[in-house]
Amino acid sequence: MTSPSSPTFDLAPYDAVLVLSFGGPEAPDEVMPFLRRVTGGRGIPDERLAEVAHHYELFGGKSPINDQCRRLCTALAQELQRLGSQLPVLWGNRNGPPFLVDTLRDAYEAGARRLVVITTSAYSSYSSCRQYREDIAGALTTLREEGRPLVVDKIRQYATHPSFARANLRLVTEAVRGCGQPDDSLLRVAFVTHSIPEGMDDTSGPGDGEGSLYAHQHDEIAHVILDEAGITLDRDLSGALVFCSRSGSPSQPWLGPDINDYLREQAAQGITDVVVAPIGFVSDHMEVKFDLDTEAAETAEGLGLRMTRVPTVGVDPEFVGGLVDLVGERAAQARGETRAMQAWPGEAMPPVCRAGCCPNLRQARPAACGSD
Numbered sequence: 001m002t003s004p005s006s007p008t009f010d011l012a013p014y015d016a017v018l019v020l021s022f023g024g025p026e027a028p029d030e031v032m033p034f035l036r037r038v039t040g041g042r043g044i045p046d047e048r049l050a051e052v053a054h055h056y057e058l059f060g061g062k063s064p065i066n067d068q069c070r071r072l073c074t075a076l077a078q079e080l081q082r083l084g085s086q087l088p089v090l091w092g093n094r095n096g097p098p099f100l101v102d103t104l105r106d107a108y109e110a111g112a113r114r115l116v117v118i119t120t121s122a123y124s125s126y127s128s129c130r131q132y133r134e135d136i137a138g139a140l141t142t143l144r145e146e147g148r149p150l151v152v153d154k155i156r157q158y159a160t161h162p163s164f165a166r167a168n169l170r171l172v173t174e175a176v177r178g179c180g181q182p183d184d185s186l187l188r189v190a191f192v193t194h195s196i197p198e199g200m201d202d203t204s205g206p207g208d209g210e211g212s213l214y215a216h217q218h219d220e221i222a223h224v225i226l227d228e229a230g231i232t233l234d235r236d237l238s239g240a241l242v243f244c245s246r247s248g249s250p251s252q253p254w255l256g257p258d259i260n261d262y263l264r265e266q267a268a269q270g271i272t273d274v275v276v277a278p279i280g281f282v283s284d285h286m287e288v289k290f291d292l293d294t295e296a297a298e299t300a301e302g303l304g305l306r307m308t309r310v311p312t313v314g315v316d317p318e319f320v321g322g323l324v325d326l327v328g329e330r331a332a333q334a335r336g337e338t339r340a341m342q343a344w345p346g347e348a349m350p351p352v353c354r355a356g357c358c359p360n361l362r363q364a365r366p367a368a369c370g371s372d
């Protein structure tokens, strides 16, 4: 970790850090406009939209995601200040106010010319990486046409930055320690992430035909957490990678198994305790609050399974420190310096995405922060 007086903590050429997120409604009348923006032209059936609208209604029409972003911005700004940087931390979304383009316009008016983006999404795939790069490209085009040219870089996808796996490892270790089931043969750890269409997973990755990097990165983190937590606790832990929040048409294959099916299968085999670790999500947003804390918790209760939900990384200091480290790394790269890129487990993702990686399978759209 860099110390406050360290000359290596230099964030030039950046004028601001920008957190880019998904967006969410904050009042009942914002729910349907939000859902229409999210699903515009994507063939999500109406029944699914009504169902998801109901999830938001259960929480008074307010998604937790914006408050999570506000907390993250505050935590990042505090960590930057602790390291001696005064860079402002801004926030923009894809699907709800504050929209990315508006945040960037305000930044330009305030004098910013080059920014570095952190997305609230750790893994490789179209939905979790390239789509945000398309959002950036779209916003930059609009602003260029307005006579407000900006340069935007992005930190590398951070599923393979050690701080992310380590923070998740620590949280899972604590949850297993506290779950109250000392018998390893009666306990499973379910690592949960957002399901995506199989075609999107098949094409996730660096663009050289490797593919399935989304599933692979999750698998690797799940495995190292099981191993390391097992060593720390001197236990023989087992578990699986499972999925939530499947949408799309039922005929289209998405990644599985669904967490609820997994819980049923485990209960049928005599398991009594499941520790649910949402490694696919950086904070408690709607997928976590509804799909896990509401739906999966009900499934578990109906099965007589005890479910312990692991916290998301949120504003965990190790996680936030890792993001700030990545901002420093990206700044050094922007200055043309070479710097060792920390990675665990697996390889560091490129700071500039490779041509053709994680393609948009519906329509080709310009994407920023990549070599294509």
Ligand SMILES: CC1=C(CCC(=O)O)c2cc3nc(cc4[nH]c(cc5[nH]c(cc1n2)c(C)c5CCC(=O)O)c(CCC(=O)O)c4C)C(CCC(=O)O)=C3C
Residues within 6 Å of the ligand: 022, 023, 024, 025, 035, 038, 039, 042, 044, 048, 049, 052, 063, 064, 065, 120, 121, 122, 125, 127, 128, 194, 195, 196, 197, 245, 246, 247, 248, 284, 285, 286, 287
């Ligand atoms: C990989 C991934 C992440 C993680 C990476 C990232 O964070 O970006 C993510 C995050 C999120 N997804 C979210 C919400 C929604 N996602 C939807 C639909 C979809 N997600 C997909 C994938 C992902 N989504 C996909 C392939 C679709 C199908 C349609 C499409 O191809 O786009 C729909 C439509 C209705 C439905 O069908 O569920 C909604 C409402 C929210 C906000 C939650 C809140 O309000 O707290 C967040 C953070």
Ligand SMILES: [Fe+2]
Residues within 6 Å of the ligand: 194
């Ligand atoms: Fe989603």
